[in-house]
Amino acid sequence: MTLNEYRKKRRFSATPEPQGKKSALHKSGTSGIFVVQKHAATRLHYDFRLEWNGVLLSWAVPKGPSTDPSVKRLAMQVEDHPLEYANFEGVIPAGEYGGGTVMVWDTGTWDPESPDVNAALKKGDLKFQLHGKKLRGSWVLVRTRGFGSATRTSWLLIKHRDQYARADDITVAKPASALSGRLLAEVARDGGGDVAKAASGDPNGAAKPAARANRTKKARAKRAAR
Numbered sequence: 001m002t003l004n005e006y007r008k009k010r011r012f013s014a015t016p017e018p019q020g021k022k023s024a025l026h027k028s029g030t031s032g033i034f035v036v037q038k039h040a041a042t043r044l045h046y047d048f049r050l051e052w053n054g055v056l057l058s059w060a061v062p063k064g065p066s067t068d069p070s071v072k073r074l075a076m077q078v079e080d081h082p083l084e085y086a087n088f089e090g091v092i093p094a095g096e097y098g099g100g101t102v103m104v105w106d107t108g109t110w111d112p113e114s115p116d117v118n119a120a121l122k123k124g125d126l127k128f129q130l131h132g133k134k135l136r137g138s139w140v141l142v143r144t145r146g147f148g149s150a151t152r153t154s155w156l157l158i159k160h161r162d163q164y165a166r167a168d169d170i171t172v173a174k175p176a177s178a179l180s181g182r183l184l185a186e187v188a189r190d191g192g193g194d195v196a197k198a199a200s201g202d203p204n205g206a207a208k209p210a211a212r213a214n215r216t217k218k219a220r221a222k223r224a225a226r
């Protein structure tokens with residue numbers, strides 16, 4: 001696990017993403033950080049990252065995590081990211097690798113459910129607990145055959161049945177940043193990015209200002225009715 005591929009893909013003179021320092025190895029069996037970043041790049045996707053051995057193991061999840069145990073979400077493993085990436089929320093300039101808007105959609109800590117994480121990763125069956133602001137309880141990443149390549153293996157991200165399982169779509173129910181409370185369009189606006197493209201990743205993206213006005217109208221009507 002090194003950051004060579006991560007660094008090779010990026011020009012740090014042009015992107016605000018962190019270059020990554022050498023960091024202390026994480027002791028196995030203790031909890032590490034996890035982060036889910038919502039990324040409006042060429043296509044909208046969610047990047048699911050688990051701290052392990054001093055880096056963030058990373059998977060691109062096109063549809064984002066689902067808290068419904070009957071739903072399996074494709075997760076393509078991508079290059080390890082530096083730990084500092086967990087706090088990155090902002091705009092990667094157009095034309096750079098992964099150009100687009102990035103939001104910290106969820107963050108917290110994770111614990112493996114079996115002590116030997118390296119063995120679980122090698123086997124392609126990693127069970128873990130998430131202690132996030134949005135995602136909680138027991139999950140599994142299972143490697144699959146069929147899709148992917150040598151460098152991008154495909155996995156499935158699945159929620160286990162427990163008290164945190166829910167049938168509704170959490171990406172729609174809780175669309176805002178876990179760090180700043182902003183929607184994707186607001187992150188794009190503040191960072192000088194493509195606001196329209198980012199807005200299309202927010203629920204009811206294009207209709208958002210109208211929806212807001214509507215809510216205000218409703219609140220006003222409610223007050224008036226009192």
Ligand code: MN
Nearest residue numbers: 039047060098
């Ligand atoms: Mn990404």
